[in-house]
Amino acid sequence: MSGSTANLSRRSALLAGAGALSTLIVRPVGATTDTMQAAIREFSGGAQIVPGRVTLDIPPLVENGNSVPLTVTIDSPMTEKEFVKVIAVFNEKNPQPNIATFHLNARSGRARVSTRIRLGDSQNIVAVAQLSDGSLWSGSAELIVTLPACIEN
């Protein structure tokens, strides 16, 4: 009697384990961490973000995470009627998910900003752009950092 209950609980434990494993497998490859998702949600206010129009120009392999060149370009005519208002850049694995937020306007001429960022690990970088009509677009880039920032004293 006691043996069968032990068997049952072992079976249920195995089932639970299999369930956990399958959820791990089901998780999409490009899924981002919770903190980054939360930061993006805070920026978007829960509105829908459409992938596209945002291009991140960042080296795929960097040696030094202390200074990584990044250029964000948004496909926009940049006219009085249609322009990019805000570009926000997020990371997955630094202690804080935000990198920078850039505010543009109709007279920016070109929706492109270049800067240098600091990365603590190999990770995904996501940029979200808000257009003058309120729509949100996103783009991402994955990169490998061989010597991460924040490790040396």
Place this chain on the structure above:
Amino acid sequence: MARALINVPPKVKRGEIVEIKTLISHSMETGYRPKGDGTFFPRDIIQKFVCTLNGEEIFRADLYPAMAANPFIAFSTVAREGGLLVFSWIDDKGEAQQDSAKLVVE
């Protein structure tokens, strides 16, 4: 005060898109760097960068510790009129450093 480098083309045609590059020397201390005795170097970063042309804001950025030291920012604007570009970097203490450059439009 920290040194700032600003790159604006010497002369631009009216209506042309001008790229403005800025760099300021600043350690951008994240607050996550260990001192080696169990404590960390206190956070000290530039939080805000604003560029105005003749008093009107043309570009603004909010910066976080994930910005590299000596923050470099390049952006663009349409040269509608010439005038004085004023750049301000505002740090954690609320202190602003300002620098300016002339935009000459032909």
